[in-house]
Amino acid sequence: MAFAALLSACKSSTDSTGALRGNLHFAGQTLVEYQARQAARAGASQVLIRVSAVTPALSQAVDRLSADGISVSLIRDMVTLVRDAPRDRDMLVVADGMIVAQGYIEAMAQSEGNALLVADDSRATAAFERIDAGQRWAGLARIAPDLLFGTLDMIGEWDLELTLVRAAVQAGARRATASQDDVLEGRVALVEGQRHAELVAHAVIAGEPQLAGHDGGFEHYALSPVARMIAPVLLRSQIPAMQVRVAAIAMAAIAMVPIELTWGATGLVMLIVALMLGLTADRLDMLSLRPRNDGWTAMATPIMAAVGMALADGGWGGVQLALLLGVILIADRLGRTGAARPWMIFTPGSALMFLLLASLLDSLARGVMMAIMVATLSLGAMLLRRPAA
Known part of the structure; x- marks a missing residue:
């Protein structure tokens, strides 16, 4: 089933500059741009980026993504999200500042209906959002259209991502558990500052398979x-x-x-x-x-x-x-x-x-x-x- 992707670039990093997490430099681009490319590679037909303000870095990221043939748009308010979100496709939701190894995104893209990527509760996942006594949300979810728009109708001023996750948990969404090794080694991580972004980028790149090119x-x-x-x-x-x-x-x-x-x-x-x-x-x-x-x-x-x-x-x-x-x-x-x-x-x-x-x-x-x-x-x-x- 086709799907779209919903990303966020609203939360500030822990750096003294107060830069947005989505604008942190990651793998040769901004972090939210990397998330968008991950979603597009997994098959997302449309990428929506929820923003609190349109910064030059975000505008340039959209231009680069569009130049590479990725359909992307910035969402500044709930009304625009309700208008632009597709009603016939699931939505792949990625948490603000979250980096997840491509393999998990590919697996989530191949599923249908409500699904959550979770991680076991431990010291390594303390920054993740808790969803029950033993597990925390690992920043990746697939939300069906009926659950998405049903939640948007009543969301008010609540946190969009977490509200969707809680609604998915209540709806009995299927759960996929991230490997504890991937969490410990940084391939599933919540990036909070530039130094952390550099460490996570190194871990993600090292963990990707060495894809062969056409060169002989x-x-x-x-x-x-x-x-x-x-x-x-x-x-x-x-x-x-x-x-x-x-x-x-x-x-x-x-x-x-x-x-x-x-x-x-x-x-x-x-x-x-x-x-x-x-x-x-x-x-x-x-x-x-x-x-x-x-x-x-x-x-x-x-x-x-x-x-x-x-x-x-x-x-x-x-x-x-x-x-x-x-x-x-x-x-x-x-x-x-x-x-x-x-x-x-x-x-x-x-x-x-x-x-x-x-x-x-x-x-x-x-x-x-x-x-x-x-x-x-x-x-x-x-x-x-x-x-x-």
Whole structure:
């Protein structure tokens, strides 16, 4: 059953600045923006954010979410909520400042009817709202339309989230219990200040599965693992993915200088670093739940790497290799490599390592010819292992 999401950015943090919890920096964005991306990834068709005031940070978050195709709107009063909330879909309610691991949100999204995520009462959950003698609400609930609008009709000035939770408890809502380990390690947490937000972000990122991308070849086996180590550090330093992507393009452009000066090995090494930075930018997008960038900025670095290899050779062999790599690059980036395994995909990173070794052995021309042969075999593997229509 389709559902919408109701978030809140009304409560102040414990920081001396008095910033809203929803405006705290979390995983490269505001906390409420991260919550919205979690809900959208789980399948929410619409995101409503209840606010006490429309701040610049909230407006910018809405603009970024809308640019990524997420339907989001700000709700300032109960009348607007009653008007904009869908009457034919359940509502996924996330507590103000609450971070819940994506797995729990996905599980809640697949259920129907009234449901609550709860945690056992303990010292670790003391900040959570108590719902009975043994359990506390872990900040995530799914509310059916009849219960939602029945509660909104009589809510008055009461706390919206807690009133909905109490109504769900009285209605006998199904309960899912969060793991105590997830609570202790911060993957289910109520974020109350910026320092706490940074610790929780680190725990959530570390707990997420290492999703595989489409990259094959040297990128898959060597550069991507390095990118996975660097990306969390950059994320905690609040460095956006676009800045890293621009740095990758700049590095690739600078690499053309030593290549033109016949310092081939130096230029090839710089191109390898540029590819690693590009993969790091992809990883930053993934960690912040943003859609993967497949536009020209993402393609620029590997294309420039292919051009650099053509310049390093200085002949038609280099041009042929660059064209073959361009075809493989597009197929790999779009996930159209059939059933070819990563080691069968001769990516620009693989070709750079191939030519770097040949350059160190002073046989670049032979290296280019052999790279052309390997690239041709790679294309053949991608075609022959493609599933039959």
